[in-house]
Amino acid sequence: MANVPYSYGLLLAAVLFGIGFAGLLVRRNLIVVLACIEIMLNAAGLAFVVAGARWGRPDGQVMFLFVLAMAAAEVAVGLAIAIRFRQTLGSLDVDDADEMKG
Amino acid sequence: MSILFFIAAAVAVIATLFVVTRADLVHALLYLVVSLFAVAVVFYTLGAPFVAALEVIVYAGAIMMLFLFAVMLLNVRADAPLRVPRRAWLGPLVLVAVLLAELIYALTLSGSSLRGVEVGPQQVGASLFGPYVLGVELASMLLLAALVGARHVAGQPDDGAGRPRDGAGAARDAGEGEAEA
Numbered sequence: 001m002a003n004v005p006y007s008y009g010l011l012l013a014a015v016l017f018g019i020g021f022a023g024l025l026v027r028r029n030l031i032v033v034l035a036c037i038e039i040m041l042n043a044a045g046l047a048f049v050v051a052g053a054r055w056g057r058p059d060g061q062v063m064f065l066f067v068l069a070m071a072a073a074e075v076a077v078g079l080a081i082a083i084r085f086r087q088t089l090g091s092l093d094v095d096d097a098d099e100m101k102g
Numbered sequence: 103m104s105i106l107f108f109i110a111a112a113v114a115v116i117a118t119l120f121v122v123t124r125a126d127l128v129h130a131l132l133y134l135v136v137s138l139f140a141v142a143v144v145f146y147t148l149g150a151p152f153v154a155a156l157e158v159i160v161y162a163g164a165i166m167m168l169f170l171f172a173v174m175l176l177n178v179r180a181d182a183p184l185r186v187p188r189r190a191w192l193g194p195l196v197l198v199a200v201l202l203a204e205l206i207y208a209l210t211l212s213g214s215s216l217r218g219v220e221v222g223p224q225q226v227g228a229s230l231f232g233p234y235v236l237g238v239e240l241a242s243m244l245l246l247a248a249l250v251g252a253r254h255v256a257g258q259p260d261d262g263a264g265r266p267r268d269g270a271g272a273a274r275d276a277g278e279g280e281a282e283a
Contacts (some may be wrong), residue, residue: 004104009148012111016118016141023122031127031173035134039118042161046141053148058221058229061153062237065230068160069241073248075165079172080256086176 009050016043030085030092034078041071106204107147113197114140120193131169136197138162143201146208149220 020039027033045067052060082092089096117137124130138161145154230238 004107004147008107008111009144012114012144015115016137019115019118019122027122029127031169031176032122032130035121035131035169038134038161038165039121039137042138042141046144049145049148049150049153052221053150056221058225061150061221061226062230062234064153065156065226066237066241068156069245072160072165073244075168076248076252077255079168080252082172083175083256092176 006050006054009053010047013043013047013050016040016046028093028095030082030094031079033094034075034082037078038071038075041067041074104147106208107144109200109204110140110143110147113137113200114144117194117197127173128170131166131173132194134169135162135166136194136201138166139198139201143204151220152223152226 017040020036020043023036023039024033027036045064048060048063048067050060052058052063085097086092114137117133117140120133121130121137124133138157142154142157142162145151145157
């Protein structure tokens with residue numbers, strides 16, 4: 001639709017990305033960290049779709065599909081790591097995984 | 103109507119804020135589902151109905167179900183009460199009610215003014231399997247690699263004989279380990 005200025009769409013993407021980034025930095029639960037990465041990927045995909053709608057081209061939506069596939073791959077590996085994390089360290093706190101520090 | 107965009111954007115931002123701030127893991131994930139629904143409405147108002155459907159099916163359906171499966175496998179809430187307190191329903195219910203009202207309003211409009219620069223599934227598909235077909239192949243390779251990698255990482259560590267272990271076995275072993283600990 002043509003009524004929404006496209007800078008507002010990009011603004012929404014930026015706000016969602018910022019919230020996800022803040023959560024990534026603040027929260028210490030591994031599952032929530034993965035969810036925040038999902039939020040950021042979704043915001044990036046939203047920016048692609050807004051740009052595609054701006055020019056009326058399908059390329060933005062195609063790029064969103066690629067972001068979607070990458071998010072699915074990332075979350076599969078990330079949750080597998082979370083399961084192994086829990087088995088090894090007995091918690092989901094990312095601060096517990098500090099054995100490699102100097 | 104551009105008001106639909108702004109309401110859905112507000113719902114998305116509020117739900118995403120709740121995702122980041124809720125202490126309870128399952129509540130945060132359910133707020134994330136609401137946020138993804140709201141972004142799907144945003145996609146619809148921007149004239150991208152195909153991507154809006156995929157957002158609901160793949161993101162809110164498949165990926166969030168994977169998250170909830172992992173939470174159940176990890177037994178994170180074993181010590182938390184299973185009953186969800188009634189107050190916990192209030193936030194998602196209000197946000198979902200706003201989205202539903204928007205959807206009903208948009209459907210009663212019969213899409214007259216929502217079709218400004220719509221890029222439909224046909225154009226997306228033609229572009230996806232035209233100039234971007236190499237990317238589709240690469241995405242399939244990536245998903246296969248993620249499948250193999252997740253199986254490798256989440257498998258049992260000291261399973262020397264190479265006996266294939268399924269996810270249910272790993273979950274059972276994890277549960278036994280927690281019971282002993």
